[in-house]
Amino acid sequence: MPQITQIPGNTPLNTVPHDYFPEGCGFWFELSKGIDKGKKLFFRDSIHGKGTYDDTLLFIHGNPECSYSYRKVIDSLVKIIKIPVRIVNPDHIGFGLSDQASHEMVCMDHAENLLELITKLDLNNITMVIHDWGGPIGIGTLLKSPNRLKNLIVLNSTVFPLSYHGLTYKNYPISWLGWAQTPHIIPDRFWGSFASYAMFAQPIGSMKLLFGMLKYILKAELGKLPKNEYNIRSVLKQQFLSKYNVKSSKRLVMQSAVWGHGNTYTDPKIGKRTTKSFYDFIQKNIKSSWSGNSNRIGVHAVIGKWDPLGKESVLKQWLQALPQLKNNLTFFSDVGHFIEEIKYNEIADVILKSIT
Secondary structure, eight states, rough: OOOSSSSSSSSSOOOOOOTTTTTTTTEEOOOOSSSTTTTTEEEEEESSSSOOOOEEEEEEOOOOGGGGGGGGHHHHHHHEEEEEEEEEEOOTTTTSSSSSSSSSOOOHHHHHHHHHHHHHTTOSSSEEEEEEEEEHHHHHHHHHHHHGGGEEESOOOOSSSOSSSOOOOTTTTTEEEEGHHHHHHHOGGGGHHHHHHHOOOOOOOOHHHHHHHHHHHHHHHHHOSSSHHHHHHHHHHHTTHHHHHHHHHHHHHHHHTTTTTOOOEEETTTEEEEEEHHHHHHHHHHHHHHHSSSSSEEEEEESSSSGGGSSHHHHHHHHHHHHHGTEEEEEEETTOOOHHHHHHHHHHHHHHHHOO
């Protein structure tokens, strides 16, 4: 039988911030099947408020993040929520406090692991918050058990083929140095420092962004992480002390060039793999599963517009699949991809309105 324990696995993190999870609310789930059988997946599982809870908030992180990336949103939410609620916030394998990756993992791998966790915990009445690759991972998971989902909160993510026109991850955030190219340029040993820089990048000119990145990586490698948000920067840097955590993260970044289209690649350990069937399944089933009169979920999107995932073509795809999203869109023109770092109070308000 799959086991839940409070004994950590082989995370590369040697310093865990005190607010990573509430005391007594950090758990590890030993996966019982799939490629990652035997690995330990970390999750925070905490109940807030008095009485019996009806709603579960499930936070699904992307890359190069971890569950700790939602710390501000959760802290803000806990301060204002009046009804009892359960919060489940997992780290994917290869991130945060979960076991290290052993191959170049992609969304379909994380979705398989997440489904096993959700089934084990028997989560229902889920309000799922997704960001970045957390979108394909979370939606790809719950479409296999669609009645568990009550609300969907979208933060700069998509599950649809990203248009090659306009902003793409081949020309953003620098026209001649897109995000998708960075795995080929940034050495593995600097990937953690690069990740902790990228999360806090703001809309600025290309040269300022580039020189700011080089200066930051140099300081970070010398052990001089900025005091501003030191804990999250340190977590990101530490989680990529693992060789295959870096390889997995870089694989997802490279795939951002063909986001939602599906692609074929070769894993050094597993061999030839394809993600096309994973995305085909999502795109075929999302509308019929969650937008009908009898199975209609609540949907809200909070979007930073300085990002390929904030362009109009992406929003139109969401609206075509889930028409109930209309009139539930919140935009911030001066915010980039990592919106949860900037607009956490606003995101918490949207979550609260979804469950009350």
